Amino acid sequence: MLKNYVFRMYPTAKQRDRLTQMLADHCELYNAALEERREAYRKRGLSIHLYDQQRQLTAIRAARPEHAVWSFTSQQQTLRRLHRAFEAFFRRVKAGETPGYPRFRARRRFDSVDFRQGDGLKFDTASSSPGHASLRIQGVGVVKVRTHRNLPDGAKLGHITVKRDGDGPRARWYVVMPVECKSERLPATGNTAGVDLGIAHLLTASERIPSLTDAEGHAPNPRYARATADRLATAQRRLARCRRGSRRRVKLRTQIASLHGKVRRQRLDAARKAALALVRHADVIVLEKLQLANMVRRPTPRLSSDGTFASNGAVAKSGLNKSIHDAGWGVLVNCILSKAEEAGREVVFVNPANTSRRCARCGHTAKENRVTQALFRCQACGHADNADRNAALNILRAGTAHRDALAA
Numbered sequence: 001m002l003k004n005y006v007f008r009m010y011p012t013a014k015q016r017d018r019l020t021q022m023l024a025d026h027c028e029l030y031n032a033a034l035e036e037r038r039e040a041y042r043k044r045g046l047s048i049h050l051y052d053q054q055r056q057l058t059a060i061r062a063a064r065p066e067h068a069v070w071s072f073t074s075q076q077q078t079l080r081r082l083h084r085a086f087e088a089f090f091r092r093v094k095a096g097e098t099p100g101y102p103r104f105r106a107r108r109r110f111d112s113v114d115f116r117q118g119d120g121l122k123f124d125t126a127s128s129s130p131g132h133a134s135l136r137i138q139g140v141g142v143v144k145v146r147t148h149r150n151l152p153d154g155a156k157l158g159h160i161t162v163k164r165d166g167d168g169p170r171a172r173w174y175v176v177m178p179v180e181c182k183s184e185r186l187p188a189t190g191n192t193a194g195v196d197l198g199i200a201h202l203l204t205a206s207e208r209i210p211s212l213t214d215a216e217g218h219a220p221n222p223r224y225a226r227a228t229a230d231r232l233a234t235a236q237r238r239l240a241r242c243r244r245g246s247r248r249r250v251k252l253r254t255q256i257a258s259l260h261g262k263v264r265r266q267r268l269d270a271a272r273k274a275a276l277a278l279v280r281h282a283d284v285i286v287l288e289k290l291q292l293a294n295m296v297r298r299p300t301p302r303l304s305s306d307g308t309f310a311s312n313g314a315v316a317k318s319g320l321n322k323s324i325h326d327a328g329w330g331v332l333v334n335c336i337l338s339k340a341e342e343a344g345r346e347v348v349f350v351n352p353a354n355t356s357r358r359c360a361r362c363g364h365t366a367k368e369n370r371v372t373q374a375l376f377r378c379q380a381c382g383h384a385d386n387a388d389r390n391a392a393l394n395i396l397r398a399g400t401a402h403r404d405a406l407a408a
């Protein structure tokens, strides 16, 4: 089982400039290779293969010495990344979809470079004190790294990514290493938990989960994450009012990038803690199979006859979109899946249809049962409960039925 080890790098100001330059040069390479593919296709209907472009690297490095300071292998990896974007594009075309053609990347959005350990980059813990490591990067130097946990004994390092989070001097730098790990199975508890992913709450479970939920099964959304999200929204509103090219705009953009990073980190932190509490408590975790990508899609703007955009409910809907983003369901589900795999737990996905309309006591299903966002009251038997809790119980039941059917 592969597990990502992510450590923060602490480059000096000089190293930070070099790292930024490294990303910029890789971005240029990516865009130049994309340009070549586009032109060849547009003018001559040719498709250029990855190996052709990788072969040209030697010539590029000879002609442009500033590119030759970076690791050859890492540049090959960047070309490979473009290649994968094209493969995904053609795969989707073949499947009858209408994907966007691979796009040029902006410098400040191009934020990672891939390496192979020992080839233009070397991660080393042996010569540092505990909690520290060093990362030698070709063209940058030896960068300090803090390690909050040890790699497993005898870990084999292969693919390593250097990654920037944020923009400008406030950007954080990370080294990301997938490492093969043994799973650490937890003892069986005999518990099964149904989990409803929420907006008002991070999640609601069908029973109390120690160190995560209250007696009703609710796990609150962390308040600090809400506060950061508010600050982010304010900064974004200010940016929208800012003149293009102004110094204030640049400053705001840096601030927004750093707040985005903060929201991401806080969300991930909350998701990890929740996932850990869940797998400790339950052998089987039942979740709804949600189409997350579809749920957060923006409503398509409708162009009216006078050329302006007509109202399409986007304003009302964007509030919900934001909440969904905030709760970070995708992040949470991924965390639960990976922690469950580590611990040897089972995750069952059930059909979400009617889980919020069905009565958990008598099974009566009607949309009127959902009195308000928070309150469920069955129109048939009068059973009243918190709506999320009622849903969590339905999810649990559907998951148990599904497993029983498999066992029979």
Ligand SMILES: [Zn+2]
Pocket: 359, 360, 361, 362, 363, 364, 378, 379, 380, 381, 382, 383
């Ligand atoms: Zn009922």
